[in-house]
Amino acid sequence: MKNIADELIQKIIQKKNPSVIGLDPNLEDIPSCFKLKASSNTNPLEAIKDIFIHFNQTVIDAVKDIVPAVKPQIAYYEKYGSEGLKAFEETIRYAKQNDLIVIEDGKRNDIGSTAQAYADGHLGMVKMINGENVSPINVDYLTVSPYLGSDGLKPFIDVCKRYGKGIFILVKTSNPSSGELQDQNTKSGKRVYEEMAYYVNEISSEVMGHSGYSSIGAVVGATYPQEAERLRKIMKKSIFLVPGYGAQGGKGIDVVTSFNDDGLGAIVNSSRDIIFAHKKRNNNLVSEKEYFIFVNQAAIDMRNDIVQALVSTGKGDKYK
Amino acid sequence: MKNIADELIQKIIQKKNPSVIGLDPNLEDIPSCFKLKASSNTNPLEAIKDIFIHFNQTVIDAVKDIVPAVKPQIAYYEKYGSEGLKAFEETIRYAKQNDLIVIEDGKRNDIGSTAQAYADGHLGMVKMINGENVSPINVDYLTVSPYLGSDGLKPFIDVCKRYGKGIFILVKTSNPSSGELQDQNTKSGKRVYEEMAYYVNEISSEVMGHSGYSSIGAVVGATYPQEAERLRKIMKKSIFLVPGYGAQGGKGIDVVTSFNDDGLGAIVNSSRDIIFAHKKRNNNLVSEKEYFIFVNQAAIDMRNDIVQALVSTGKGDKYK
Numbered sequence: 001m002k003n004i005a006d007e008l009i010q011k012i013i014q015k016k017n018p019s020v021i022g023l024d025p026n027l028e029d030i031p032s033c034f035k036l037k038a039s040s041n042t043n044p045l046e047a048i049k050d051i052f053i054h055f056n057q058t059v060i061d062a063v064k065d066i067v068p069a070v071k072p073q074i075a076y077y078e079k080y081g082s083e084g085l086k087a088f089e090e091t092i093r094y095a096k097q098n099d100l101i102v103i104e105d106g107k108r109n110d111i112g113s114t115a116q117a118y119a120d121g122h123l124g125m126v127k128m129i130n131g132e133n134v135s136p137i138n139v140d141y142l143t144v145s146p147y148l149g150s151d152g153l154k155p156f157i158d159v160c161k162r163y164g165k166g167i168f169i170l171v172k173t174s175n176p177s178s179g180e181l182q183d184q185n186t187k188s189g190k191r192v193y194e195e196m197a198y199y200v201n202e203i204s205s206e207v208m209g210h211s212g213y214s215s216i217g218a219v220v221g222a223t224y225p226q227e228a229e230r231l232r233k234i235m236k237k238s239i240f241l242v243p244g245y246g247a248q249g250g251k252g253i254d255v256v257t258s259f260n261d262d263g264l265g266a267i268v269n270s271s272r273d274i275i276f277a278h279k280k281r282n283n284n285l286v287s288e289k290e291y292f293i294f295v296n297q298a299a300i301d302m303r304n305d306i307v308q309a310l311v312s313t314g315k316g317d318k319y320k
Numbered sequence: 321m322k323n324i325a326d327e328l329i330q331k332i333i334q335k336k337n338p339s340v341i342g343l344d345p346n347l348e349d350i351p352s353c354f355k356l357k358a359s360s361n362t363n364p365l366e367a368i369k370d371i372f373i374h375f376n377q378t379v380i381d382a383v384k385d386i387v388p389a390v391k392p393q394i395a396y397y398e399k400y401g402s403e404g405l406k407a408f409e410e411t412i413r414y415a416k417q418n419d420l421i422v423i424e425d426g427k428r429n430d431i432g433s434t435a436q437a438y439a440d441g442h443l444g445m446v447k448m449i450n451g452e453n454v455s456p457i458n459v460d461y462l463t464v465s466p467y468l469g470s471d472g473l474k475p476f477i478d479v480c481k482r483y484g485k486g487i488f489i490l491v492k493t494s495n496p497s498s499g500e501l502q503d504q505n506t507k508s509g510k511r512v513y514e515e516m517a518y519y520v521n522e523i524s525s526e527v528m529g530h531s532g533y534s535s536i537g538a539v540v541g542a543t544y545p546q547e548a549e550r551l552r553k554i555m556k557k558s559i560f561l562v563p564g565y566g567a568q569g570g571k572g573i574d575v576v577t578s579f580n581d582d583g584l585g586a587i588v589n590s591s592r593d594i595i596f597a598h599k600k601r602n603n604n605l606v607s608e609k610e611y612f613i614f615v616n617q618a619a620i621d622m623r624n625d626i627v628q629a630l631v632s633t634g635k636g637d638k639y640k
């Protein structure tokens with residue numbers, strides 16, 4: 001049985017890069033060159049589907065030799081209903097075809113048979129009326145939100161075990177107001193996010209890989225490096241998915257506390273700064289070829305920034 | 321500008337029924353009569369789409385004169401990817417055509433532009449490349465999960481204001497383990513779900529209707545009637561969406577604490593007990609006509625049970 005944490009760790013080492021590119025195709029920010037062909041389509045939602053597929057395939061082509069994984073954020077696709085979801089499915093297919101691990105950012109959450117439906121549909125398999133089993137979405141990892149407690153998480157964990165998939169549970173998110181709920185002091189002396197971290201650590205032992213890491217990971221924002229340092233000690237076996245690098249303000253040096261001393265245990269995400277790299281050059285009329293070069297360079301710059309920070313703090317041996 | 325809380329309150333009074341039917345089409349539980357026609361379709365996901373549309377239209381036909389609203393749970397649709405989402409879109413269209421309010425149970429949550437994408441796509445409008453605005457999903461209400469704090473909720477509230485839509489924020493959910501996070505005692509002396517309730521009450525004043533109720537509602541489980549009583553006092557202006565009635569164990573008498581003294585301020589959901597009413601009779605070989613009668617009767621029984629409980633506690637004047 002495959003273990004997705006092992007696969008992710010292996011790909012991070014192989015590509016010497018603990019970072020992931022977010023595929024968040026915000027229509028307004030997509031350069032015009034991707035919109036020209038589709039503008040003749042009389043079905044406007046289908047036109048957007050075609051633009052997203054073409055755009056994401058170009059991003060994937062530009063980063064596939066550099067990063068171990070991509071992270072499509074499903075909100076940007078389901079925003080356009082079923083046509084948007086077609087683009088999402090096709091993007092996942094293309095990413096896997098190019099040997100990338102796919103982390104779906106969906107922050108799904110529910111209980112009982114509903115949580116089971118999310119888990120089966122996104123990570124596992126579902127039965128057709130002819131008895132056949134298919135995987136409609138088939139991502140490797142899904143982010144999940146923990147407000148409902150453990151019986152909201154159990155169906156996801158079961159599917160991770162059965163199909164060798166993984167989840168990242170929101171623990172400490174990167175946004176300014178994350179503390180309103182997550183930083184509440186509880187009577188036990190811990191904060192809510194620390195209670196969550198102890199829980200994640202407890203269940204992570206259920207789905208361990210040979211790498212020493214679990215398929216149950218945690219979302220820990222780059223914008224809170226001190227909290228990350230404490231959380232790293234609580235959840236030793238969990239891989240951290242680290243948002244907040246780049247556009248949200250986090251730098252390479254801010255993410256080092258999310259890594260263990262061996263330089264593993266975290267994967268840092270950037271979305272806008274990479275896939276809309278042309279905007280930094282104020283160039284919306286970029287050609288596809290130029291766009292490809294900008295994205296490729298931005299992904300390399302991100303890798304170098306993070307690796308440099310890890311090396312400077314003695315955690316970079318695996319990336320030299 | 322319409323206000324969805326006013327519309328919901330008006331429909332509840334008009335139909336003398338503060339309950340909502342959950343449209344959670346779990347394939348295994350759908351009677352065979354709905355599967356026969358679709359079984360000749362060679363595309364198995366498309367077959368499921370057709371079954372769901374046919375099944376949901378029958379449910380809607382059977383309950384449209386009884387209930388003010390339906391609550392499709394999107395997990396059961398997106399489980400089947402883009403084909404499932406087509407069935408979801410068609411179900412919403414049909415429910416609205418039959419003058420029902422549509423509450424999407426999606427428990428969506430994210431921050432910044434991602435939360436905006438969810439809000440625009442599910443509740444609001446999105447711009448096409450030709451400049452046209454369309455509403456791909458177009459529900460009246462969406463449930464949202466609060467783990468990320470206020471900047472995860474603000475984009476949803478803005479869309480509610482702009483388009484006259486509503487949200488129900490998870491406060492105290494109906495499941496057994498809901499207390500693990502939600503019941504944590506904080507140093508302020510309140511529990512986490514009470515902190516959430518005070519926050520919901522604060523923001524609910526931003527989107528008030530003439531009815532005295534806000535478009536910002538709260539999810540409060542039927543399985544915790546004492547907590548509901550306390551929460552009712554904290555969130556006076558919010559409509560409670562009350563899951564946990566029926567299959568999860570809640571009875572009419574358990575939900576009365578979720579209502580204000582005027583008999584308003586809550587809408588009670590049941591899914592499985594209504595849409596799979598044939599299973600109680602152990603009858604999977606039911607005909608469409610028999611199925612229709614069972615569902616219709618189950619919806620009436622639920623209404624009567626809740627109204628009777630409200631009358632018996634002096635809150636039922638509006639329903640006599």
